Amino acid sequence: MTLRERLNELPALGGAMVYGEPHQTADGSTIITVAAVSPRWGARPVGVFVVREGEVTWEAAMDASHIALLGVLTGLLAATLGTLAVVISPPWPNMRFWDIRYRTS
Incomplete structure (x- = not known):
């Protein structure tokens, strides 16, 4: 050819x-x-x-800026989902006062 x-x-x-x-x-x-x-x-x-x-x-020719943008957006999405998971159901124990006072052992 x-x-x-x-x-x-x-x-x-x-x-x-x-x-x-x-x-x-x-x-x-x-x-x-x-x-x-x-x-x-x-x-x-x-x-x-x-x-x-x-x-x-x-x-x-390869444009690496699209690949880098995809990596940044993936990291942003992972950080957002991780933050939402902690805010909705925190990993620390429930320490509200009324739970302790009315607890029956």
Whole structure:
């Protein structure tokens, strides 16, 4: 499969695909950056094509901010549920005065 065929297979992701200038690396590989551009969201990286020894591979870009946000929200939910559990049914003993005074042994 040629590079042109691989480029045509990519979906536009809601906007136009923009391919960067090819860059040569020290080991002889060629790297072509790919970004999706839309009027609403602007440009965002999609990934890179790596051409090495006649083989074309695709490396997708990963946005770690979504993963970090999921971790923060999971921690917030766990803290909220833990606080509610302690407020509704506290782990310390019931020390109300009227319980002690009217207790029959």
